[in-house]
Amino acid sequence: MLTGxxxxxxxxxxxxxxxxxxxxxxxxxSGTVNFAQGSVVTLGAxxxxxxxxxxxxxxxxxxxxxxxxxxxxxxxVERLLVRPFVEKGSEAWLLATVAGGIxxxxxxxxxxxxxxxxxxxxxxVTPVEIFGTGIYPLQLLIPVVGLSVAxxxxxxxxxxxxxxxxxxxxxxxxxxxxxGIDVRRTVACAxxxxxxxxxxxxxxxxxxxxxxAEMGALFGIKAFAVAILGGIGxxxxxxxxxxxxxxxxxxxxxxxxxxxxxxxxxxxxILALALRPDGLLGRAAINKV
Amino acid sequence: xxxxxxxxxxxLALGACLALGLSVSGTAxxxxxxxIGLVTALSGQSAKSGEAISRGIGLAIDEINAGGGVLGRPxxxxxxxxxxxxxxxxxxxxxxxxxxxxVALVGGLDTxxxxxxxxxxxxxxxxxxxxWAAGTGITRNGAADNYAFRVSAVDALxxxxxxxxxxxxxxxxxxxxxxxxxxxxxxxxxGLTAALKAANLPAAGIEKYEAADLxxxxxxxxxxxxxxxxxxxxxxxxxxxxxxKSLDRMGWSVPVVSHWGPAGGRFDELAGPSAAKVHFIQTFxxxxxxxxxxxxxxxxxxxxxxxxxxxxxxxxAVGIANAYDATHLLALAIKAAGSTKGPEVRDGFYKVAxxxxxxxxxxxxxxxxxxxxxxxxxxxxxxxxxxxxxxVTN
Numbered sequence: 001m002l003t004g005x006x007x008x009x010x011x012x013x014x015x016x017x018x019x020x021x022x023x024x025x026x027x028x029x030s031g032t033v034n035f036a037q038g039s040v041v042t043l044g045a046x047x048x049x050x051x052x053x054x055x056x057x058x059x060x061x062x063x064x065x066x067x068x069x070x071x072x073x074x075x076x077v078e079r080l081l082v083r084p085f086v087e088k089g090s091e092a093w094l095l096a097t098v099a100g101g102i103x104x105x106x107x108x109x110x111x112x113x114x115x116x117x118x119x120x121x122x123x124x125v126t127p128v129e130i131f132g133t134g135i136y137p138l139q140l141l142i143p144v145v146g147l148s149v150a151x152x153x154x155x156x157x158x159x160x161x162x163x164x165x166x167x168x169x170x171x172x173x174x175x176x177x178x179x180g181i182d183v184r185r186t187v188a189c190a191x192x193x194x195x196x197x198x199x200x201x202x203x204x205x206x207x208x209x210x211x212x213a214e215m216g217a218l219f220g221i222k223a224f225a226v227a228i229l230g231g232i233g234x235x236x237x238x239x240x241x242x243x244x245x246x247x248x249x250x251x252x253x254x255x256x257x258x259x260x261x262x263x264x265x266x267x268x269x270i271l272a273l274a275l276r277p278d279g280l281l282g283r284a285a286i287n288k289v
Numbered sequence: 290x291x292x293x294x295x296x297x298x299x300x301l302a303l304g305a306c307l308a309l310g311l312s313v314s315g316t317a318x319x320x321x322x323x324x325i326g327l328v329t330a331l332s333g334q335s336a337k338s339g340e341a342i343s344r345g346i347g348l349a350i351d352e353i354n355a356g357g358g359v360l361g362r363p364x365x366x367x368x369x370x371x372x373x374x375x376x377x378x379x380x381x382x383x384x385x386x387x388x389x390x391x392v393a394l395v396g397g398l399d400t401x402x403x404x405x406x407x408x409x410x411x412x413x414x415x416x417x418x419x420x421w422a423a424g425t426g427i428t429r430n431g432a433a434d435n436y437a438f439r440v441s442a443v444d445a446l447x448x449x450x451x452x453x454x455x456x457x458x459x460x461x462x463x464x465x466x467x468x469x470x471x472x473x474x475x476x477x478x479x480g481l482t483a484a485l486k487a488a489n490l491p492a493a494g495i496e497k498y499e500a501a502d503l504x505x506x507x508x509x510x511x512x513x514x515x516x517x518x519x520x521x522x523x524x525x526x527x528x529x530x531x532x533x534k535s536l537d538r539m540g541w542s543v544p545v546v547s548h549w550g551p552a553g554g555r556f557d558e559l560a561g562p563s564a565a566k567v568h569f570i571q572t573f574x575x576x577x578x579x580x581x582x583x584x585x586x587x588x589x590x591x592x593x594x595x596x597x598x599x600x601x602x603x604x605x606a607v608g609i610a611n612a613y614d615a616t617h618l619l620a621l622a623i624k625a626a627g628s629t630k631g632p633e634v635r636d637g638f639y640k641v642a643x644x645x646x647x648x649x650x651x652x653x654x655x656x657x658x659x660x661x662x663x664x665x666x667x668x669x670x671x672x673x674x675x676x677x678x679x680x681v682t683n
Contacts, residue, residue, distance in 0.1 A: 004506045004539075012503075114336035116527050118558045125561075127538050133506075134540040208534075209503045210527065210559050214333065218501065254507035258499045259470050 003133040005254040006247070011139050011208075013246020014146025015201040017239040019223035020230065021150060022194035024238045026078075027227075028170045029190040032086060032093055034077050036101030037198045038220015042213060043104065044070050044199030045206035046112045049119045067199050073104075074195025075188050082191070083184070101220070109213040116215075121207030142204050149197065150239040157235070166190060198223075225269055231282020241280055245269075322365035323358070323629055325350075325619065326385035328378050328406060329398045329421070331370035335525055338398050338553040341608030342420055343368060346395060348589055348609075349616035359620045360627065367391060373398070375405035382406050386415050392629045393418055393619055395612065398553075399525075400424030400444075400473035410436045414631035416638070418619055420612040423447060423548070424476040428660040436635050438655060440615035440648075440662045441607070442549065444473075447570055448480030450668050451546050452488050454568070455519045458670075458681075459544040465493035465517030467508060467532055469500055469524040469550075477523045477548060493517035500528055505535040513541055522547040522567065529567070530559035537563050544568075552605035557673040564673045568681050571671045572663055573610035573648050575603050576679045586613065586647055601676035611663075614646040618654065618662065 019041060023033045034040070047069045052062030081096040123141060127134035157163040168176040169186045177183050202216060209215070222245065230241030245265065252264045272280070327346060331339040346366055354363045367389050371378035378397055385391045386409070393416040397403035403422040410417035411432045419427055419439035428439045455461035466481055468474035478495060485492055493515040496508035509532070512520065522532055522545050529550045536543065547569035557564035575587055590609070591597050603609060621644055623629060626637030638655040645651075654662035670681045 004510070008504050008506070109332065114332045115554055116559060117555065118530075118561070127540060129540070134538045136538060210530065212527075250504075250507075253502075253504070257497060257508070258502045259497060261499070 003131040004135070005250045007130075007133070007135050007139050009247035009250030010243060011142040011246070012205075012249065013243040014143040014239075015205055015242075016219075016223050016226045016245050017242025018146050018149060018201045019198050019219065020227040020238045020242050021153060021235060022197040023224060023227035024230075024232055024235055025153070025166075025197075026187075026190045026194045027232050028235075029166050030082075030086070030169075030173075030187045032082050033097070033224075033227075033232075034074065034082070034100075034191060034194060035094065035097040035220070035224070036077060036081075036104055037194070037223060038216040038218070039101040039104040039108075040070050040073060040195045040198035040216070041202040041219050042108060042216035043073060044202030045119065045211045045215060046108050046202075046213065047199070048203045048206060049117055049211045050112070053117070053119065063203055066203055067196055070195045070199030071192040074191040074193070077195070078188050078191035083187075105213060105217065112211075112213050114213065116210040116212035119206040119211050124207040136208065138204075138207055145200070145204060146242075147239070149200070150235065153193075154235055162189070225266070229269055229272055229279055231279025234279070234281040237279055237281025244280075320362065322363045323360070323623065324365050324367050324389055324391045325616070326382070326389065326391035326394045327366055327368040328371050328381045328385065328394060328396050328402070329368070330373040330402075331368065333373055335373060335398055335553050337555075338421065338605050338608045339370075341603075341605050342395070342398065342612040344590065344594055345420065345609040345612030346616045348586065348593055349613045349620075351593065352589075353617070353620045359623045360629070364616075364620065371397060371399075371402050373402065375399075375402050378402040379405050379409065382409050386413050391415070392623065392631075392634060395420060395615065395619075397422050398608075400427065400476060401471050403427045404472050407437045408432075414635070416619075416622070416631060416635050418615050420615045421608060422473070424473055425480060426476060435660060436631065438638055438660045438662070440618060440654075441611045442570065442572055442663065442668065443661050444476045444548075445480045445483070446665050447548060447668065448477055448484045449487070450570060450665050451521055451548070452481065452484040452490070454570075454670055455521070455544070455546045456488060456490070458568070459519050459546070461490070461519035461544075461546075463491055463493045463516055464519040464521055464546075465512035465515065466495045466521045466523075467505065467512065468495065468497055468521075469528060470497040471500065474523050477521075481521055498524070498528060498532075500525065502528060503531060505532050506539055509535055509539060509541065513539070513543075517543065519543065520545045522569075523550065524548075525550045526552075526554035526556050526559065530556055530564070533560035533563050533567060537561065542566075549605075549607060551673065552607060552671075552678055554605075555676070557676060566672075568670050568672050570668050571605075571678065572607050572667050572669070574669060574671055574678055574680055575606045576600055576677045582645070582647055586610075599676075604676075604678050606678060610647045614644075614648055614651070614662070617646060618644060618651065 027033050044066050047066035051057045051065045052059050081100045082093040085093040123138035124136040127136050165181050169183050173183050226242045226245050227238050230237035249265050252261045329339045350364045369381035395418050396406050398421045400422040407430050417437045423442045423444045425445040428437050494512050498505050545567045547567050549570050551569050621641045622637035625640035626633040643652050671678045
């Protein structure tokens, strides 16, 4: 029972972390986030199903296609729903990205259909036994992928040119522009990367559960809670908060029953934020006057 | 200028409207359709069941209208999506009764929605006819003036049948319950507890899950540790599939006797190969049914809905069959009443004599205090095989 709870908690937790990392990246680079992240989770799974099952592509190609589709969507969201408002100094991108998510959800409802479908995976057929609990290989793979991606992103930021450019834009967009960095393209890249992470989360969890046009909505909300809880400016904080959230969620479900899960988990979040208003590893924003 | 012309245009428009309105109502009075409202889930996880209900009603209405309609008027269906949400269902029902002027409401796939609609039907004196939701309290609602009828299973009776089946087929001595945490699960918790008590059997435990839960291993582990030898499952198709997947992961091979939730969608695709292990209750199945009426209805369905190509497309058959029979019974009730007024139609249900239906031949199906047309003798146990729902034969 304990093993199962731990694996479920770490699995879902690392996925919350992955989606929340998407919030972190765009926030760090541009001070904005894509509130349609939950819908992008759905899009990843729906595209994976459509390409891999409906159209019969080989799975690796379907996965690449789905991720590419999500990245393109991320760029589109930035271009149409964020940039026009930010350039006018308006905060309306908040609502625009929420609205974009609703439009995307409904578009998927019309095209994909209303019924949940099953995305088969060879890694979720035969469970392996670990400490007396049956676990699919995919369940073990999920936290591994989640944490590797988090580490890879950190490396990307610290060790590569693209990462340095992203950091430069994050620190001072005007100075970066004077240094010859294309700020617009950098922000678009951040949104693409952010959507890619959400799509990857959707693809990873789909075989364990089912693919439906509404699977991502709650996921997006939880991931945003995780991002705030971790301190949206800190990548490590966001990933840790994701794992913590997943473990607490699984723990409450296992002990008290899922009727109390949301009640307890969100109360814990409120309490945590009351104690640490900037998130677990966040730093207070400094407003220069 | 505009201020002078506005009153004139308005008067002209008003006159035109009046003239048009009069002429429309004048010529159309004889053929004014009798409208029937449908409030059910047409989107979301149970969309396929909502579609089955719509098809059953649609086919019955075609047949009735081809025979000259009811009281010389054609029947017309006005459908609304409640998204499985009681408050949306209530809004839709009020709109249908007050603005569309429906003669009767055919309702809710989901028990929580139906439980919200029945008080409105009783208060507004508009007959409510349930073709699916099985919550005991829908028809047995305690109202002095009861307008709720049903052509479907009833939880209290289903639960007795589930317990009898579990004992007879699986030799159950200590069954456990895994139930969805809503009004439907509640209704069955009471029913199963009462049925187990009547059968003198202990319950290993009662576990609940939320409809959005993805992992039921914790609840199922508690049931296994409590020594459950059979599971009673109550839930819609999505979560029912998650229960089966969780059992697979645990490597726990326990007989599952289920209410009819799995019939509401592609259960065998969602749950995988172990879907076949779940035996669930139905009121009707097309597969292996050779009655002339069933074959005729199947052909008519294929002709009316070209999307139906194989038997896998007429699942859930209960939705089609219950709604089809319910619509014919409603037409007979309106005919017997000789009126479309709510209280008279309600009494019309009591006057329906015999109707050779799809599920069975109904003989005086309704009476005061007897608002359910189907009983345990009409239930069959089924399971999934290659996308079809087939009767369990053993």
